[in-house]
Structures are given as C-alpha cells and as structure tokens.
Amino acid sequence: xxxxxxxxxxxxxxxxxxxxxxxxxxxxxxxxxxxxxxxxxxxxxxxxxxxxxxxxxxxxxxxxxxxxxxxxxxxxxxxxxxxxxxxxxxxxxxxxxxxxxxxxxxxxxxxxxxxxxxxxxxxxxxxxxxxxxxxxxxxxxxxxxxxxxxxxxxxxxxxxxxxxxxxxxxxxxxxxxxxxxxxxxxxxxxxxxxxxxxxxxxxxxxxxxxxxxxxxxxxxxxxxxxxxxxxxxxxxxxxxxxxxxxxxxxxxxxxxxxxxxxxxxxxxxxxxxxxxxxxxxx
DNA sequence: AGGGTGACCTGTCGGC
DNA sequence: TGCCGACAGGTCACCC
Numbered sequence: 001x002x003x004x005x006x007x008x009x010x011x012x013x014x015x016x017x018x019x020x021x022x023x024x025x026x027x028x029x030x031x032x033x034x035x036x037x038x039x040x041x042x043x044x045x046x047x048x049x050x051x052x053x054x055x056x057x058x059x060x061x062x063x064x065x066x067x068x069x070x071x072x073x074x075x076x077x078x079x080x081x082x083x084x085x086x087x088x089x090x091x092x093x094x095x096x097x098x099x100x101x102x103x104x105x106x107x108x109x110x111x112x113x114x115x116x117x118x119x120x121x122x123x124x125x126x127x128x129x130x131x132x133x134x135x136x137x138x139x140x141x142x143x144x145x146x147x148x149x150x151x152x153x154x155x156x157x158x159x160x161x162x163x164x165x166x167x168x169x170x171x172x173x174x175x176x177x178x179x180x181x182x183x184x185x186x187x188x189x190x191x192x193x194x195x196x197x198x199x200x201x202x203x204x205x206x207x208x209x210x211x212x213x214x215x216x217x218x219x220x221x222x223x224x225x226x227x228x229x230x231x232x233x234x235x236x237x238x239x240x241x242x243x244x245x246x247x248x249x250x251x252x253x254x255x256x257x258x259x260x261x262x263x264x265x266x267x268x269x270x271x272x273x274x275x276x277x278x279x280x281x282x
Numbered sequence: 283a284g285g286g287t288g289a290c291c292t293g294t295c296g297g298c
Numbered sequence: 299t300g301c302c303g304a305c306a307g308g309t310c311a312c313c314c
Binding site for chain 1: 306310
C-alpha cells in the first residue's frame with residue numbers, strides 16, 4: 001500500500017472513519033521506535049502513565065476494536081478514542097503542536113498527532129487487554145459488524161431482549177459496535193425500519209434486513225474512505241465524503257431519494273435522528 | 283438489570 | 299457587529 005508522505009485523517013469518527021484512519025498509518029508506523037511523547041490539555045481520561053515512560057518503546061501494530069484504536073507496543077498498548085471531534089495525523093513533524101493538538105507520539109517513522117478540539121477523545125495506557133483500564137473501556141462492547149462473528153440470528157435474538165427504540169439499541173453498542181449517529185439513521189433507512197420501533201418488536205425478516213444494512217452501509221463507507229484517501233494530497237478530501245450520498249442524515253425537510261416524501265427529524269436520547277416516514281415502517 | 287438523563291468541551295451557525 | 303441559544307460524528311457515571 002502506498003501512503004502519502006503526510007495526511008490528515010477524517011474527523012467524523014464512527015467505525016468507518018476510525019478504520020480508515022487505522023489503515024492510513026498502521027503499516028507506516030509499525031516497527032517505529034518512540035523518540036518523544038507529550039500531552040496537551042487533558043483529554044477525557046488521564047493517560048494512566050507518566051508520558052515519558054513511553055519513550056524507547058516500539059510500536060508493533062495498530063488494531064481497532066469498535067471505535068477504539070489499539071496501538072500495540074512492545075510493552076503495553078495505547079487505547080485511542082477520537083470522541084466527537086478527534087482526528088489523527090501521521091507524517092513528518094513539521095509544525096509545532098497547535099491549540100487543539102493534545103497528544104504527540106514522535107517516532108522514528110514520523111509524528112502521530114491527535115487533534116481534538118472538544119477533547120471528548122482519549123489516549124489511555126494499559127499493560128495488556130486484561131488490564132482493568134482496558135476492560136472498563138472494551139469489556140462491554142458488542143461484536144464487530146464487519147467480522148464473521150456478527151451473526152444475523154444472534155443479532156435478532158439480541159433485539160428481542162431490548163425494549164428501547166431500535167435507534168438507541170444500535171447506538172448503545174452492546175449488540176454490535178461501531179454504528180454511530182449517522183450510520184444508525186442510514187442503516188435503518190436501508191432496512192425500511194422506523195427508528196422509534198421497539199427493538200423487541202422487530203420481526204426476524206426485518207432484523208435480518210437490518211443486519212445486512214448495517215454491514216452494507218459500514219463496508220461501503222470504509223471503501224469510500226479508502227478511495228478518498230488515495231488522493232489525499234489535496235486537503236479537500238476532509239469534507240464529509242459520506243454525506244454526499246446520505247439518504248436521510250441531516251436531510252430534514254428534503255425529499256427522500258426513494259419516494260420524494262419529506263425527510264423528518266426527531267430527537268432520541270438527546271441525539272438527532274432522521275428518517276423517511278413513508279419508506280420506514282414502525 | 284435496563285432504561286433514561288446529565289456531563290464532559292469547543293466551535294459554528296442562524297436569529298434578533 | 300454582538301450576543302445567545304441550538305447543535306455537532308461519543309459514551310461514561312449516575313439515577314430510578
């Protein structure tokens with residue numbers, strides 16, 4: 001895989017954006033030695049280790065679990081979450097840290113930098129994945145939607161036990177991880193299911209359709225993120241590539257791309273939800 | 283135990 | 299132009 005010398009990852013951190021970010025620097029940073037590390041303003045949680053203690057360690061690999069990136073070191077690992085506004089860049093260390101750059105990992109292969117204006121993101125150190133600090137963040141997470149473990153029937157059975165609206169069950173991430181506010185609306189549109197429908201009331205055929213829709217919408221976004229990344233030499237690529245073809249997200253009042261009826265917005269759990277009343281049945 | 287709410291923090295946008 | 303409220307891609311801690 002050919003990587004541009006320097007790039008900025010997308011700041012729209014649902015699973016696809018996190019995965020695209022991972023793919024963009026994982027191979028480039030593998031094997032790098034940490035030369036210097038520094039923190040800016042406090043993030044959501046403390047690192048849990050004197051930051052200088054990272055110096056001299058080696059980066060082995062970068063994995064992803066849900067919306068967390070796991071940076072494996074030769075000793076311990078870093079759990080990186082992008083929160084609502086975080087993005088990672090990796091490349092030659094050109095500029096000094098800016099106002100919203102809150103974590104720098106300067107390595108023999110380049111500088112990994114976390115930029116996060118709202119600071120809902122985090123970098124947490126753990127000795128291993130059994131470390132209580134890692135378990136607290138990862139332990140309750142549901143299955144990975146793009147892996148074989150995401151079984152349609154198990155998904156259906158999980159839905160049957162939940163009384164909450166399906167939109168909120170998806171966002172909770174306990175059945176399946178990685179579906180954020182945008183893709184939850186999009187997947188429910190594809191499946192023709194009203195976001196307010198109680199999860200337990202969804203029939204098996206509709207649950208299977210939703211299972212497919214989740215995979216489809218996430219896989220497509222990863223693929224498109226990847227293709228956007230290729231010509232990332234112009235920084236324009238940062239603009240929300242997914243929204244160019246969102247079916248419902250952020251389209252309140254606009255015509256449904258399928259039936260031309262007006263897209264509606266509602267609020268569930270203090271988050272915006274968008275749906276087509278005609279195409280999506282309760 | 284599941285389900286609902288508040289909290290964290292900064293930036294941007296629209297209305298008056 | 300300035301001020302103010304609403305809203306933004308997440309999720310944990312806390313209540314009942």
